[in-house]
Amino acid sequence: MAKSVGTFKTSHLERLASSVTNWAEKWFPDSYIFAVLAIIVVSLGAFLVGVSPKAVATSFGDGYWSLIPFTMQMAIVTISGYIVASSPPAGKLINWLAKLPKTERQAVAYVAFFTILASLLNWAFSLVFGGLYVRAIARRQDLRVDYRAAGAAGYLGLGATWALGLSSSAAQLQANVDSIPKSLLPITGVIPFAETIFLPQSLIMLAVLLIVSVVIAYLSAPTRERAVTAQDLGIDVQDDVEKSIAPPRQPGEWLEYSPILTILVVVLGFWWLAQEFASKNVIMAISNLNTYNFLFLMMGMLLTWRPKRFLHSVAKSVPSVAGILIQFPLYGSIAYILTKAPGADGQTLSHHISNFFVSISTKDTFSALMGVYSAILGFFVPSGGGKWIIEAPYLMQAANELKVHLGWTVMVYNAAEALPNLINPFFMMALLGVLGLKARDIVGYTVTQLVVHAPLVIFMLWALGETLTYHPPVIP
Numbered sequence: 462m463a464k465s466v467g468t469f470k471t472s473h474l475e476r477l478a479s480s481v482t483n484w485a486e487k488w489f490p491d492s493y494i495f496a497v498l499a500i501i502v503v504s505l506g507a508f509l510v511g512v513s514p515k516a517v518a519t520s521f522g523d524g525y526w527s528l529i530p531f532t533m534q535m536a537i538v539t540i541s542g543y544i545v546a547s548s549p550p551a552g553k554l555i556n557w558l559a560k561l562p563k564t565e566r567q568a569v570a571y572v573a574f575f576t577i578l579a580s581l582l583n584w585a586f587s588l589v590f591g592g593l594y595v596r597a598i599a600r601r602q603d604l605r606v607d608y609r610a611a612g613a614a615g616y617l618g619l620g621a622t623w624a625l626g627l628s629s630s631a632a633q634l635q636a637n638v639d640s641i642p643k644s645l646l647p648i649t650g651v652i653p654f655a656e657t658i659f660l661p662q663s664l665i666m667l668a669v670l671l672i673v674s675v676v677i678a679y680l681s682a683p684t685r686e687r688a689v690t691a692q693d694l695g696i697d698v699q700d701d702v703e704k705s706i707a708p709p710r711q712p713g714e715w716l717e718y719s720p721i722l723t724i725l726v727v728v729l730g731f732w733w734l735a736q737e738f739a740s741k742n743v744i745m746a747i748s749n750l751n752t753y754n755f756l757f758l759m760m761g762m763l764l765t766w767r768p769k770r771f772l773h774s775v776a777k778s779v780p781s782v783a784g785i786l787i788q789f790p791l792y793g794s795i796a797y798i799l800t801k802a803p804g805a806d807g808q809t810l811s812h813h814i815s816n817f818f819v820s821i822s823t824k825d826t827f828s829a830l831m832g833v834y835s836a837i838l839g840f841f842v843p844s845g846g847g848k849w850i851i852e853a854p855y856l857m858q859a860a861n862e863l864k865v866h867l868g869w870t871v872m873v874y875n876a877a878e879a880l881p882n883l884i885n886p887f888f889m890m891a892l893l894g895v896l897g898l899k900a901r902d903i904v905g906y907t908v909t910q911l912v913v914h915a916p917l918v919i920f921m922l923w924a925l926g927e928t929l930t931y932h933p934p935v936i937p
Contacts, residue, residue, distance in 0.1 A: 475681055481905035492784060492886030492900045496791040503798050503841055510813045511804030524797025525790045532789040536782040537754045539891040542589030543778035544761030559597035566682045568598045568606045573614035573678035577671055580618025581626030583753060591615025592895030599691040599698040607688040612896045613906030614678045620883035620907055621674045624875035625658060625667045631849040631871050632657040638937050649857045649867060650934030656868030662925040663872050673913060681909045696897045717769040723762050730759035781894025792887055795841050814838060815855055824863045828926035831856060832877035832919050840881035849874060866929035873922050880918060883911040
């Protein structure tokens with residue numbers, strides 16, 4: 462009896478994932494088309510609340526380049542993460558991890574588990590790590606792992622837990638008085654990690670989402686007979702580690718093959734990093750994306766050892782960033798139309814949306830409704846810390862007025878912020894570039910996760926929030 466029930470559940474989830482994947486492969490647009498359609502939808506929404514076409518066009522142009530620093534950061538995240546993960550030492554670790562699973566479904570579950578753990582340290586690293594881990598498993602000749610399901614599992618850190626860990630931009634910002642905008646400080650005060658990501662309620666939510674995500678990944682993965690492998694898709698997953706390099710052919714190439722220059726640059730780099738970590742809180746220092754990227758570039762240089770191998774890894778990683786470079790500017794425009802284009806009443810579309818949810822909230826329903834709102838808006842403005850700065854003033858003011866725990870309000874934002882990532886290609890770009898897939902290839906499996914995650918997260922936001930007591934802002 463137990464066996465038949467287990468078989469039914471497995472078959473049900475697998476059929477759901479397979480059906481959505483088949484639909485997506487036919488109808489889900491390329492991520493670039495997805496971004497353009499999002500601009501049209503947001504523009505129409507702005508027109509409906511009284512924003513003039515001129516204001517929409519102005520915001521479109523003004524916002525187009527607003528994410529350029531972040532676009533460059535994400536490109537370097539992908540490149541540096543690829544260099545580190547494809548270096549000989551890291552490659553050995555990933556290849557060892559790839560040997561652990563004994564069955565096809567175990568392999569998908571392992572990818573989900575380790576990727577989620579990686580996202581708690583840093584969401585950006587989890588993308589590249591997950592992609593290279595999937596490629597390593599796909600190279601196994603004894604398993605027929607579904608490459609699409611494994612790829613979706615490699616994305617679960619961004620769609621389930623990243624904002625509940627140390628890389629939560631909102632929690633990081635609220636914990637440091639120097640990071641909080643002066644206009645926001647009187648509303649929120651300083652909120653330490655003990656009141657956000659390390660709340661017992663937050664840790665319970667994290668544990669539940671970790672277990673549920675891994676179980677769904679396991680049960681929804683196609684069996685060996687129905688698996689679509691990387692080879693079936695025509696994707697080359699040859700070893701990502703450059704095991705050897707040919708000797709120099711000309712005297713002028715000697716320095717390219719010598720570790721001398723690498724050592725000198727790495728010494729300077731780690732000297733600066735030592736000063737950076739000595740002068741700041743360690744968590745705050747590593748949460749800075751520039752510092753994180755610099756650390757990974759230095760590690761990449763060190764682990765690849767010779768400039769020739771380092772440059773070869775860079776060249777192999779560059780195709781992975783094409784989607785990032787061309788699509789992120791469109792999301793900058795979407796954010797500006799939502800938050801910078803005023804209507805006849807002087808208010809933006811974002812403000813009208815937030816007012817709607819806040820106006821129908823009570824102390825008991827605020828967490829659940831705010832979660833729904835943040836998830837919906839996060840679909841159009843996929844930016845953790847940047848969007849929090851925009852939303853925090855009115856959301857935290859509403860929390861104060863309704864006497865809702867301020868730290869939990871931050872975690873409501875964090876948990877809900879991850880949900881739209883499961884179907885939004887914005888953050889998928891780095892992973893898809895490493896895997897050689899398109900968003901339509903994995904969205905069937907991520908939608909399956911979303912079907913379970915959405916009601917579960919909203920329920921936990923309400924239920925766990927009911928166990929907390931409001932405390933006024935602590936203003937230093």
